[in-house]
Amino acid sequence: MDKMIIDNIEYRITGSETILDSAKVLDIEIPTLCHNEHIKPYGACRLCLVEVALKSNPEAAKLMPACTTLADPNYIIKTKSERIQKARHFIMEMLLSRCPESNEIKALAEKIGVYSSENNRTKDYLLNRAASYTDTKCILCGLCVRVCDEITERYALGFSGRGMKRRVNTPFDKISDSCIGCGSCAYVCPTKTITLEEA
Amino acid sequence: MPNYPMELLICSGTGCVGNGSLELIKAFREELKKQKLESKIKIAPSSCHGLCGNGPVILVQPDNIYYQNVTLNDVKDIVNTHCLKGEALIRLMPKEAVKNENIPKLKEIGFFSKQRLVALYNRGVIDPESIDEYIARGGYKGAARALIHMKSEEIIEEIIAAGLRGRGGAGFPTGVKWGLCAKSESDEKYIICNCDEGDPGAFMDRSIMESDPHSVLEGMLIGAKAMGAREGFIYIRSEYPLAIKHFQKAIDDANEYGLLGKDIMNSGTDFKLSIYRGAGAFVCGEETSLIHSLEGVLPEPHGRPPYPAVSGYMGKPTNINNTETWSNVPHILRQGAKWFASIGTEKSKGTKVFSLVGKVKNTGLIEVPMGITLREIVFDIGGGVPNGKKFKAVQTGGPSGGCLPKSLLDISVDYESLQEAGSIMGSGGMIVMDEDTCMVELARYFLSFSLEESCGKCTPCREGTRHMHDILTAITAGEGKEGDIELLEEMGELIKETALCGLGKTAPNPVLTTIKHFRHEYEAHIRDHKCPAKACKNLIKFEVIKENCTGCTLCAKSCPVSAIRGEPKKIHEIDQSICVKCGICRSVCRFNAIGVD
Numbered sequence: 001m002d003k004m005i006i007d008n009i010e011y012r013i014t015g016s017e018t019i020l021d022s023a024k025v026l027d028i029e030i031p032t033l034c035h036n037e038h039i040k041p042y043g044a045c046r047l048c049l050v051e052v053a054l055k056s057n058p059e060a061a062k063l064m065p066a067c068t069t070l071a072d073p074n075y076i077i078k079t080k081s082e083r084i085q086k087a088r089h090f091i092m093e094m095l096l097s098r099c100p101e102s103n104e105i106k107a108l109a110e111k112i113g114v115y116s117s118e119n120n121r122t123k124d125y126l127l128n129r130a131a132s133y134t135d136t137k138c139i140l141c142g143l144c145v146r147v148c149d150e151i152t153e154r155y156a157l158g159f160s161g162r163g164m165k166r167r168v169n170t171p172f173d174k175i176s177d178s179c180i181g182c183g184s185c186a187y188v189c190p191t192k193t194i195t196l197e198e199a
Numbered sequence: 200m201p202n203y204p205m206e207l208l209i210c211s212g213t214g215c216v217g218n219g220s221l222e223l224i225k226a227f228r229e230e231l232k233k234q235k236l237e238s239k240i241k242i243a244p245s246s247c248h249g250l251c252g253n254g255p256v257i258l259v260q261p262d263n264i265y266y267q268n269v270t271l272n273d274v275k276d277i278v279n280t281h282c283l284k285g286e287a288l289i290r291l292m293p294k295e296a297v298k299n300e301n302i303p304k305l306k307e308i309g310f311f312s313k314q315r316l317v318a319l320y321n322r323g324v325i326d327p328e329s330i331d332e333y334i335a336r337g338g339y340k341g342a343a344r345a346l347i348h349m350k351s352e353e354i355i356e357e358i359i360a361a362g363l364r365g366r367g368g369a370g371f372p373t374g375v376k377w378g379l380c381a382k383s384e385s386d387e388k389y390i391i392c393n394c395d396e397g398d399p400g401a402f403m404d405r406s407i408m409e410s411d412p413h414s415v416l417e418g419m420l421i422g423a424k425a426m427g428a429r430e431g432f433i434y435i436r437s438e439y440p441l442a443i444k445h446f447q448k449a450i451d452d453a454n455e456y457g458l459l460g461k462d463i464m465n466s467g468t469d470f471k472l473s474i475y476r477g478a479g480a481f482v483c484g485e486e487t488s489l490i491h492s493l494e495g496v497l498p499e500p501h502g503r504p505p506y507p508a509v510s511g512y513m514g515k516p517t518n519i520n521n522t523e524t525w526s527n528v529p530h531i532l533r534q535g536a537k538w539f540a541s542i543g544t545e546k547s548k549g550t551k552v553f554s555l556v557g558k559v560k561n562t563g564l565i566e567v568p569m570g571i572t573l574r575e576i577v578f579d580i581g582g583g584v585p586n587g588k589k590f591k592a593v594q595t596g597g598p599s600g601g602c603l604p605k606s607l608l609d610i611s612v613d614y615e616s617l618q619e620a621g622s623i624m625g626s627g628g629m630i631v632m633d634e635d636t637c638m639v640e641l642a643r644y645f646l647s648f649s650l651e652e653s654c655g656k657c658t659p660c661r662e663g664t665r666h667m668h669d670i671l672t673a674i675t676a677g678e679g680k681e682g683d684i685e686l687l688e689e690m691g692e693l694i695k696e697t698a699l700c701g702l703g704k705t706a707p708n709p710v711l712t713t714i715k716h717f718r719h720e721y722e723a724h725i726r727d728h729k730c731p732a733k734a735c736k737n738l739i740k741f742e743v744i745k746e747n748c749t750g751c752t753l754c755a756k757s758c759p760v761s762a763i764r765g766e767p768k769k770i771h772e773i774d775q776s777i778c779v780k781c782g783i784c785r786s787v788c789r790f791n792a793i794g795v796d
Contacts, residue, residue, distance in 0.1 A: 043501065043502045043657070043699060044656045044657050044658070044699070045658055046657055046658050046659055046697050047658075063696055063697060065502060065699075068501070068502045069502065070504065083696075087693065087696055087697050090659070090663075090690075090693045090697065091658050091659065091697060094658055094662040094663060094666070095658060095662075097662065097666070098662055120689070121685060121686040121689055122686065122689050122690050122693065125666070125670075126666065130669065131669055133665070139658075140655065140656075140661070142656075158497070159497060159655075161655070162480065162482075162653065162654050162655050163650055163651060163652070163653040163654070163661055163664075163665075164650070164661060164662075164665050165655070166655030166656075166661065
């Protein structure tokens with residue numbers, strides 16, 4: 001019983017690893033947006049949700065993010081079920097509605113089959129009817145903020161506001177004294193929203 | 200303390216203070232001074248009695264006579280007639296309680312008769328700023344038993360046996376939660392009281408903090424011993440200044456009495472407690488966000504596991520309980536698990552505090568045994584719906600909860616039954632709605648709250664609630680489309696499934712339950728462009744009923760936008776192109792001559 005089951009494969013957990021790590025070893029692809037293996041997992045975008053059930057109660061599966069959930073020999077994991085597909089498409093459709101101009105988001109949506117999937121009410125609403133609220137390509141994954149905190153330790157970026165008013169900016173909207181122009185934030189940005197300018 | 204033959208307990212909780220109880224206390228003191236009665240009658244500022252909507256309220260002891268809506272003009276009369284002549288003033292009592300010349304005692308008044316006080320045991324009785332009065336009512340006996348006579352495991356077993364479950368709403372067994380934290384090995388552990396109460400219309404925790412702060416403090420002291428924590432925090436929102444003041448006084452007094460600090464009651468237990476003031480974000484009521492806020496970082500939730508019991512405040516094992524949960528603990532230790540477990544239903548033990556608000560006669564704070572029916576709460580305690588209107592629904596659990604219709608009034612109020620009915624126990628907000636409430640608008644209102652309070656970290660809560668809100672706004676504006684109900688259902692279920700924390704996972708509930716129980720109202724908005732409750736402005740029209748109009752001109756004079764025209768004594772007319780549908784004309788008309796369609 002010391003093996004986790006992931007997509008019907010028995011998998012021996014080697015140490016403290018997340019479900020996403022385990023899947024990578026098994027070449028099981030789980031899409032992510034707010035994840036970078038060098039930065040602490042965050043669990044915000046919800047794209048990497050997988051079905052997690054306990055072996056003692058396999059019927060009662062919950063959706064958990066693969067990036068923040070630690071692998072556990074008591075788990076049975078499904079990464080490709082219809083339920084997962086529905087959830088992932090929903091997340092991607094919401095992001096498409098948020099930033100319809102982002103080529104990266106469109107490409108990922110294409111890859112996980114959003115466009116080719118059967119039409120449904122939610123998809124139709126989010127892709128055709130929903131009002132647009134932002135003109136940014138930022139999906140608020142927070143990778144830029146976290147890389148600046150954790151890797152370069154410059155703390156030059158942060159979040160301000162909450163809910164739909166949340167955005168990434170520098171403290172008090174002024175150029176951060178601590179920014180060294182290293183470009184890490186631009187490098188990790190999944191939608192290429194941050195650009196560097198010559199000073 | 201000197202003994203007085205008579206005491207006037209005058210509520211000095213937030214509601215009554217707002218209605219002038221502090222001025223009343225001053226006036227009573229002056230009157231007694233004038234009549235040289237100061238040594239005979241004590242004016243005691245007391246904690247909240249619960250009937251906040253009818254304040255200021257006074258309880259006269261030892262007669263056990265209750266007065267409400269007392270004004271400065273009543274002071275002389277109360278002193279002269281009641282205190283000196285011994286005659287009760289019927290005009291200051293709740294009307295429905297006075298039957299056949301019977302002068303009702305406190306317990307015979309509908310609002311109080313079905314209540315059972317555990318968490319609010321000291322309500323209206325003690326001065327919340329007096330540690331002596333708390334001790335005189337048996338206070339710190341439970342802590343003494345736990346600290347001096349019991350082992351940590353025994354305390355936890357007692358709490359498990361009592362069947363106490365989290366009063367924040369989720370209902371997780373408190374003893375089991377304590378056990379998890381107790382088991383975690385660490386040099387430092389912390390316990391936290393969650394008093395970041397934020398549901399619209401909810402004021403349970405505030406009232407407990409204001410009226411009986413020592414019960415929470417004693418509960419935490421017991422918890423500290425049970426889990427081996429040496430430090431605790433009260434996370435309380437800054438919007439509760441009186442609660443903060445009373446709790447700070449409680450901490451200071453407990454420190455002075457040796458009930459906090461080092462080697463408490465010579466038991467070897469050390470415990471330090473301090474207040475942390477929340478800066479006002481609903482999401483901080485979620486335990487992982489609360490811990491982040493306490494640590495001084497951005498208050499946003501993280502996924503669980505790891506649970507706080509393993510890695511919480513500063514990465515150390517931490518236990519968080521709701522204010523009401525903590526305040527139940529001393530009573531369990533004082534009177535035993537068996538006593539506590541004898542109250543309530545099979546799975547939900549003890550009592551629950553609710554703030555009963557909305558379209559109900561007796562607005563206020565109540566504590567009832569689990570298993571009571573919603574009907575008893577709304578009609579027997581709450582006195583039913585005012586102004587002859589019909590009851591429509593009751594919302595439990597605030598923006599995370601659900602809306603229950605008339606047909607479910609007889610369900611038992613316990614964690615399981617409420618969940619089965621599609622709602623939740625929640626932290627205790629109970630909002631009553633009458634026939635004038637539009638259920639679509641209600642759902643839109645609650646969702647707008649969640650939308651504003653979403654921290655914005657995870658995609659479904661940030662983006663999804665906004666989309667649902669847009670759809671609901673369109674429906675209430677008469678622009679809903681066929682299929683929108685099903686769209687809301689689909690999207691609501693998806694958000695519940697994919698959101699990160701409790702806020703997002705429960706945000707769609709008010710929408711889903713109103714669709715479940717009041718689907719016809721949604722359909723009327725979308726298909727017929729009608730609001731059955733006549734509340735949605737875009738879907739209604741005010742018109743003069745010609746047969747009733749006397750041409751009194753009152754409506755025309757009251758209209759803020761001058762949309763009503765007409766000669767005196769002639770039938771008036773409303774210009775629909777100017778009318779803003781505020782309804783003032785309808786409320787001022789004495790001849791029922793303004794109709795709404």
